[in-house]
Amino acid sequence: MDTLKFLGTGDAMGTPRVYCGCPVCEEARLSGTNARLRSSVLVESSDDFFVIDCGPDWRRQMESLGIRVMRRLLVTHPHFDHIGGLPEWADACRWVGIKGELYAPAEVIPVILRQYPWLGSHIELKPLDEGIELDGWQIAAWRVNHGKNGYSYAFRLEKEGYAWVYCPDSISLGDEETRLMREADLLVLGTSFYHEEAELSTRSVYDMTEAAELLADVKPRRAVYTHMSHDVDLRKAYDLPDNVELGYAGKTVPLGHRIEE
C-alpha cells in the first residue's frame, strides 16, 4: 500500500524559532519532541515517490531519509517555506544528471522563476491545473484563501477509491474552497496555533479551534495537522476532535483502505 510520510510539520519559521526562548522552543533545542522542520510530505508507492513542497529544510529532510535522488515535486504555493529548497534540488539534479519534474499551478510557475531564474536548466516546470496523474494518483489542485499572505493551493489525490487532501496553508475557506475536501479518507490540514489571538485580518493559517469547525463540516474520516508553529507543544493533550492527530517528522500514514474496512 502507498504511504504518506511527513518530512516536516512546522510553520514558516520552523521550531525552534531562532529568536525565541519560549518553553516549546527550548524543549525543541534540548530534546527535540517539538523540533519541527518546514512542512513537506513524501508519497511513496511500490517503485517510486514524489514530494509535496520543498522548503529550506529540503536538504536535511532528504538526508534524514537517506534519499539520494528526488525526481518529482508538487508545489502548493511559491512562499519561501515551500520553495526555499528549490535551488538545492536543482543543483542536486544537475550533479546526478537528471531533469527534475516540478508540478505547480500555472500562476505559480512564473513566480518561482522570478525568484530563481536559473532553475529551468535542471528542472522542468509543468502546470497541473488540468489535473495530473502520478503513480496512479489522480491529482486535482484548487486555489485556497491564505489570508494576509494571499493564496495557496490544496491538492486532492485519489487512487483505487481512497481520497486524501493536502492543504497546509489556508484560512476561512468558503463552500467552493472546501468542496473537494468533503468526506475525504484523510485531510492533512495546516493549523499554525491551537488558538491564535491575533486579529483575523493579520492571519494566514487556520488555528486548531477553527479547524475543528471545518472538520465538522467537511467530515474527513481522519485528519492530521501540520504547519504548526512554536505555539503547539506535542507533549500537551489538546482538546481535539477524536479523528485528529498531530503530525511530526517521520509519521507515516497508509494511503488506502485496510482489509477490514
Ligand SMILES: O=c1ccn([C@@H]2O[C@H](COP(=O)(O)O)[C@@H](O)[C@H]2O)c(=O)[nH]1
Ligand atoms: O509573498 C510572500 C509572502 C510571504 N512569504 C513568506 O511565506 C511565509 C508565510 O508564512 P505563513 O505562516 O505560511 O503564512 C513566510 O516565510 C514569508 O516570509 C513569501 O515567501 N512570499
